[in-house]
Amino acid sequence: MGYEWDFLVVLRDFDLLLLGLVNTLKVTVLALVLGVPIGLALALLRLYGNLVVRAPVGLLIEFLRTTPPIAQLFWFFFALPILTGIEIDPFRASILTFALQSSAFFAEVFRGGIVSIDTGQWEASKALGMSRNESLRRIILPQAVKRMIPAFLERAIELMKTTTLVSTISYADLLYQANSIAQSTYRSLEVFSIAAAMYFLVIFACSMIVRYIEARLAIASEAAH
Amino acid sequence: MTEILRLRNLHKSFGPLEVLKGIDLAVAQGEVIVLIGASGSGKSTLLRCINFMEIPTSGRVFLHGTPVGRQTSSGVSYVERELTQIRARIGMVFQHFNLFPHMTALQNVMEGPRTVLKCSPDECRNRADNQLRKVGLEWKADAYPSQLSGGQQQRVAIARALAMEPEIMLFDEVTSALDPELVGEVLITMKELADEGMTMLIVTHELGFAYSVADRVLFLADGNVLEQGSPPEVLTYPKEEATKNFLRGHSSFRLPEPQLD
Ligand SMILES: Nc1ncnc2c1ncn2[C@@H]1O[C@H](COP(=O)(O)OP(=O)(O)O)[C@@H](O)[C@H]1O
Ligand SMILES: [Mg+2]
Numbered sequence A: 001m002g003y004e005w006d007f008l009v010v011l012r013d014f015d016l017l018l019l020g021l022v023n024t025l026k027v028t029v030l031a032l033v034l035g036v037p038i039g040l041a042l043a044l045l046r047l048y049g050n051l052v053v054r055a056p057v058g059l060l061i062e063f064l065r066t067t068p069p070i071a072q073l074f075w076f077f078f079a080l081p082i083l084t085g086i087e088i089d090p091f092r093a094s095i096l097t098f099a100l101q102s103s104a105f106f107a108e109v110f111r112g113g114i115v116s117i118d119t120g121q122w123e124a125s126k127a128l129g130m131s132r133n134e135s136l137r138r139i140i141l142p143q144a145v146k147r148m149i150p151a152f153l154e155r156a157i158e159l160m161k162t163t164t165l166v167s168t169i170s171y172a173d174l175l176y177q178a179n180s181i182a183q184s185t186y187r188s189l190e191v192f193s194i195a196a197a198m199y200f201l202v203i204f205a206c207s208m209i210v211r212y213i214e215a216r217l218a219i220a221s222e223a224a225h
Numbered sequence B: 001m002t003e004i005l006r007l008r009n010l011h012k013s014f015g016p017l018e019v020l021k022g023i024d025l026a027v028a029q030g031e032v033i034v035l036i037g038a039s040g041s042g043k044s045t046l047l048r049c050i051n052f053m054e055i056p057t058s059g060r061v062f063l064h065g066t067p068v069g070r071q072t073s074s075g076v077s078y079v080e081r082e083l084t085q086i087r088a089r090i091g092m093v094f095q096h097f098n099l100f101p102h103m104t105a106l107q108n109v110m111e112g113p114r115t116v117l118k119c120s121p122d123e124c125r126n127r128a129d130n131q132l133r134k135v136g137l138e139w140k141a142d143a144y145p146s147q148l149s150g151g152q153q154q155r156v157a158i159a160r161a162l163a164m165e166p167e168i169m170l171f172d173e174v175t176s177a178l179d180p181e182l183v184g185e186v187l188i189t190m191k192e193l194a195d196e197g198m199t200m201l202i203v204t205h206e207l208g209f210a211y212s213v214a215d216r217v218l219f220l221a222d223g224n225v226l227e228q229g230s231p232p233e234v235l236t237y238p239k240e241e242a243t244k245n246f247l248r249g250h251s252s253f254r255l256p257e258p259q260l261d
Helices: A007-011 A014-048 A051-066 A069-084 A090-115 A119-128 A132-169 A174-185 A188-222 B043-050 B080-089 B105-116 B121-134 B150-162 B180-195 B207-213 B231-236 B241-248
Strands: B003-014 B017-028 B032-037 B058-063 B070-072 B075-077 B090-093 B168-172 B199-203 B216-221 B224-229
Touching (some): A007 A188, A014 A051, A014 A090, A014 A132, A014 A174, A014 A188, A051 A090, A069 A090, A069 A132, A090 A132, A119 B105, A132 A188, A132 B105, A174 A188, B003 B043, B017 B199, B017 B224, B032 B043, B032 B207, B043 B168, B043 B199, B058 B075, B080 B090, B080 B105, B105 B121, B105 B150, B150 B180, B180 B199, B180 B207, B207 B231, B216 B231, B216 B241, B224 B231, B224 B241
Parallel strands (some): B032 B199, B090 B168, B168 B199
Antiparallel strands (some): B003 B017, B003 B058, B216 B224
């Protein structure tokens, strides 16, 4: 195998790759920032809403979780504008898709975390005179969120990987940029290797940070549980 | 003698199961009432109806002569906001402590005044310091529940309820989950509270403690108050056959009894 590596050609376009990485992070972070609160809202509606609300919310969550993300992305990018008559750019379509899609997963994570808390915690806060919202905010969610951190992290990483789909609607994320560079330089091996390494570094760093936070939280309370 | 609490013909059913079958009870300010009875006789349910952890199926609860809820043609209706206010005025301590594990002992005790009473930070801190000192645990203020013994956790739970400055305290088998050697410290804390004049309703199997602390003992059987009176009347010279049987099964006045005074 006499392949001659040439990273230099690729490194000349490294700024384009960085831009792609920034765009990937933008979609991921925005989807998270929107998806987490929407997920919490969906979880609370599914748990405590009245019957009229609970069923459709449950259906929405299941729908978002079980349909392929790329189908959702295409729907928001190609189909929604037909419905609304409003053009949507790849960036907005991506945010919309992944915020909603991840909110469905976060809703299930929140729900699982909330119901895992011992009913004695509800009892004690209720007996003090707290309303359900106060109990949730002060007693239940802080404990639930701690337990959810591993699941959150896993979801966030999964999300960053899934955002590579946005390249299919020409949003200039890391994968899209890599692909363009590969086509102009004919250096697919180098370009995609570097892109993969960039994904790895970012995701690995994120999981290290979260693991550190987790360890700190464990010391704070769960230590001798 | 001021009446602080009255239950009138209180019923509670869970589905088809009728657990309380018409309880009438008047509690005087500062009175200490001990409820005894077999498992399943409805003791917990009775306590839980008093602070509306459970909503009575029918009948009425009066606090300081004021009825809780509103009488309508189809029974008594309750508004959740009124019930949270009632709960804030009545302290409850549980068998399994139920401390908030993500908070220190101090934060646990501050939580009610902070979130429910909206006290200032200084006021919360003051109340919590005082109550922790009272149960002898000011030196554990910064410990998390997981770092405390069962007896210490239960004393923090008592302090947490007291920080709300409740008018009545409810204790539901608060020593049942404790190792025998840790029971005494909790009973002593309760005895001190009784001596200070706190109105208390206590469900317990510690009959020696019941004898020494109660003004009145109620024997519950099958959702009714079968017999009541002073500790000697009920515990030493019970009239009812069911009470006698219950006490026989209990080898009453067994230790540990708190070393009082
Ligand atoms: N939330 C509930 N749902 C259904 N049944 C209940 C509930 N709480 C208590 N019970 C039933 O009511 C009866 C009395 O229970 P409880 O008041 O806990 O008795 P005690 O405290 O005297 O042991 C028991 O048969 C119990 O199974
Ligand atoms: Mg009970």
